[in-house]
Each structure stands twice: as structure tokens, then as C-alpha cells.
Amino acid sequence: MAASTYQYFAIAILSADLIDDLGVTRTQLGLIATANTVTGALMAPRLGSITDKLGARNSIVTLCGISSIGLVLTALAPNLPTLLAASVMCGLPQGWGNPATNKLISEQLAPDARGVIAGFKQSGVQFANFLAGLTLPAMAALSNWRVATGAYGLVALAAALGALRLSTDTEFATSAATMEPGERRRGYDPFVVRVAIYAGLFGLVGGGVFRFIPLFAQEQLGFSSQRAGLVVALGGALGIFARIGWGRLTETAIQPRRGLFVIGLASTATIGSLIVAQAVGSWVLWLFTIVSAFCLGAWNVVAMLAVIRGVPSGDAGRSTGIVMFGFLGGLSLGAPITGWLTDQTGDYQAAWWVWLVVALAGTVTMAERKS
Secondary structure, three states, X not given: OHHHHHHHXXXXXXXXXXXXXXXXXXXXHHXXXXXXXXXXXXXXXXXXXXXXXXXHHHHHHHHHHHHHHHHHHHHHOOOHHHHHHHHHHHHHHHHHHHHHHHHHHHHHOOHHHHHHXXXXXXXXXHHHHHXXXXXXXXXXXXXXXXXXXXXXXXXXXXXXXXXXXXXXXXOOOOOOOOOOOOHHHHOOOHHHHHHHHHHHHHHHHHHHHHHHHHHHHHHHOOOOHHHHHHHHHHHHHHHHHHHHHHHHHHHHOOOHHHHHHHHHHHHHHHHHHHHOHHHHOOHHHHHHHHHHOOOOOOHHHHHHHHHHHHOOXXXXXXXXXXXXXXHHHHHHHHHHHHHHHXXXXXXXXXXXXXXXXXXXXXXXXXXXXXX
């Protein structure tokens, strides 16, 4: 999961370097992120179906290999078009990571053992965020952003080789639910569709907020690039524990719908803290980072568990794919919207207000419905 998402975080952390070296605008930075996530969004349903046919282990090996190539191409990019092409390539594993890993869990783990492991695997995304924030600014300062990014291409290659050791057993392939012949052609479970809508709205919010936190910290709050990187690293580190914790909580104490509703409310409040950050003080950004790690940065594990628990293993890849289509579709639009609003207004306030409203709308999709 870390390998599948690393390029997205690397571009965010190295935004200032890209602006200086390649002369890109903030709007173009948003489009670079969009190239990654829109590819993942468009391909996720298809990649989910491919995962069901190809198997989890082979899918994971392939997506890690593509990530490796994409990171190396990012490091070598001489201009914006090449960087966009690299982001398109990295968008394939972005859309493939969850279908492949969800299928692996549904095949190899009993239902009562999936919550913590689902949280652990979802924390891989936060680990990538943590690792990027902690190491990339220092590596770029010692060498340059290209060397820093290319080094992680080798790490992704090592992940691909390591994934060859994964088992191909399918001991628990039918333990979540049974599926009659032809059932997968009948459409998606209604709750899966609700989760996909929720994912789309919070994808918008996540893309519009997290993508620009390092730049917001530097431009509006006076942070250095290293200090801004530490903000991201802190959020990533806490997110690891948050996702594992939410996995356990969802497995033992709370239904996915209710968990997503609570997360939505808390996420809306954290975005409100960004609105007042400049007026109140830069310390608010640290508070935002801590709290958002447990809500805005952690809803994915609850959503993924909703799919793993609610659909047959044979349909896990396809169902995850439609949720990822919603999430990555939103993620694709969020970053350029924030970039455009910031370029037009000169600050981030308009964008933060937009995302507060969208987060509230996403929360409403998980409100309990009266029969």
C-alpha cells in the first residue's frame, strides 16, 4: 500500500522544489496530482475485476513494479509533460492497491481476524506519508529532489520482489458470504454504493486539503520546508495507529456506517481549524495534523472493512474498485480546485470553506436512515 501511493505524497512534499526547478504553478501542481488519481479512478473498477481473475499475489507484485518505474520516471522528468506522464503511470498502482490487498485479506484470513490486519494494511498509506515527510526534505537538501525520489523507486522494486513470497492460498475465499453463479453481474450492493459516494466526497476533501498542507504551512504560516515536512510526517505516523485502531474498533465495537458518520463529523471540525489557523496561530496546524490523523486520514480503513465484510471474496476486487473509483475521482478534482482557488484569491481561505461544506455533505450520506 505504501508503494502504491508514494508518488502522490512525494509530489506534495517536494512542491516547492518542483516550483523552483520546473517553474510549475500551483494549479499545475494540482493537475500533476490529478494525473495520478484520475488514472487510478478510471482504472480501479477494471483493475478490481482483473484482480479477481489474476489473484492477489500476482496483482501486488505487478503494481509494486509499476510504482518503481513510475518513481524513477518522476525523478528523471525534465518538464511538466513528462512529470504528468509519470503520474499517470503511478496512478495505476494507486487504483490497484486496495482491490489487490482487500482480496488478499478476504482470501487468507478468517472473518474475525480481518479488522486489525485491514487497519494495518491501510496504515501503509500513512506510512508512505510519514516516510515522505520525514525523509524527502532532508534527502533533497543533501542532494536534490530527483535523487530523493529516484531512491524510492528502488524501494518499490524491493517491495515487488518481496511480494513474490506472498501465499496464493485461498482458504477463506468464501467465508465472508456466498455468491450464486452470475451474481456479480447484478450490480453493486446498495451500501457499497453509499460508501462509494462517501468516498468520492471525502476524496475531494482529502485531495483539496492534504495535497496543499505543506505549501500552506510554508506560504501562510511561515514554516520552513523541513518543518512543513515534519507536520506531514507527524500526521503519517499518527495515521498508522489511527487506522489500526479503527480497524480493531470496527471489527469489535462499531458498525462501519456509524464509524464513517463519526469520522465525517470530526473531519468537518478539523477543516474548520484550518480556517482560523492564520488568525489564531501556527500551532493550530499541529492540532489539525494530530486530530485529522484519526478522522480525515483514517476513514479508508472503515470503508475497506465495509467491503471486505459485506461482499463475497470472489467479488471483493470489483466492489473495492467502485469505491476506489469514487475516492480517487474525488481526489483527482480536489487538488486542482484548491490550486485554482488559491491562485485566484492569493490565500487558502476560500478553498478551506469549500471543503468544510463538502465534508459536511459527505457526513450526511452516512446518517442513519429511518425505514
